[in-house]
Amino acid sequence: MQEQNPWTILQEKPVYDNPWISLTEYDVINPGGGKGIYGKVHFKNTAVAVLPVDADLNTFLVGQYRFTLDAYSWEIPAGGCLHEPGKPVSQDICLAAAQRELLEETGLVASHWQLILTMHLSNSVSDELAYVYLAKGLVQQEAAPEETEQLVIRKLPFGEAFSMVEKGQITDSMSVAGILKLRLMQAEGRL
Structure with missing residues (x-):
C-alpha cells in the first residue's frame, strides 16, 4: 500500500475566490506519468451537522430548497464552522458551531453532545471536511x-428518517452518513 503522494504539481493557478470557497x-x-490538469475546490469553513434525538428516539429534519x-x-440541521485559514480545526469551535446551527435551524438546545463521524464530503474535487454530532x-x-x-422543521421517529434514507428521500451526504451511523450505533446497543 502506497501512502505517499504520487502526483507532481508543476504549476498552480487561482481561478476563483469568494468568502466561502476558492x-x-x-x-x-x-x-501514471501523464501531464494533465486538476481542479480543487477549497472550502474555507468546516461543515458541521447535528443529528438531534429526543428521549423517545424521535429526530428532527430540516426541509429546504437547495439552490x-x-x-x-x-436534511439534518447543518452549517459551517468558521476557523482561521491555515490553522488546525479546533473541536471546541466546531462543537460551538454545531450548537449554534441546531438552535438557529430548529430552536433546539441539547445538554449532551457526541461527535459520531468525521468525513470528507467530495474528496475527488474538494477538501471539504465535515463533523457530524449526536445531540441528546x-x-x-x-x-x-x-x-x-x-x-420547514419535521419531527419524526428515527426509524422513519432511516427509512427515508433507504428510499432515497434523504440524499444529503452528511444526513445520510449521520443517520446510517446512528442506526449502526442503535443496532450495536451504543445509544
Missing part, C-alpha cells in the same frame, strides 16, 4: 434561521 487549477503529472440542486431537500437531552426554544433559509 478554486485552484493545477498543472500536474499524474500517477445548487434546484430541488427540495430533507433536547429542550425546545425559538429557532432563528438565517435570511437565506426558508426552513
Whole structure:
C-alpha cells in the first residue's frame, strides 16, 4: 500500500475566490506519468451537522430548497464552522458551531453532545471536511434561521428518517452518513 503522494504539481493557478470557497487549477503529472490538469475546490469553513434525538428516539429534519440542486431537500440541521485559514480545526469551535446551527435551524438546545463521524464530503474535487454530532437531552426554544433559509422543521421517529434514507428521500451526504451511523450505533446497543 502506497501512502505517499504520487502526483507532481508543476504549476498552480487561482481561478476563483469568494468568502466561502476558492478554486485552484493545477498543472500536474499524474500517477501514471501523464501531464494533465486538476481542479480543487477549497472550502474555507468546516461543515458541521447535528443529528438531534429526543428521549423517545424521535429526530428532527430540516426541509429546504437547495439552490445548487434546484430541488427540495430533507436534511439534518447543518452549517459551517468558521476557523482561521491555515490553522488546525479546533473541536471546541466546531462543537460551538454545531450548537449554534441546531438552535438557529430548529430552536433546539441539547445538554449532551457526541461527535459520531468525521468525513470528507467530495474528496475527488474538494477538501471539504465535515463533523457530524449526536445531540441528546433536547429542550425546545425559538429557532432563528438565517435570511437565506426558508426552513420547514419535521419531527419524526428515527426509524422513519432511516427509512427515508433507504428510499432515497434523504440524499444529503452528511444526513445520510449521520443517520446510517446512528442506526449502526442503535443496532450495536451504543445509544
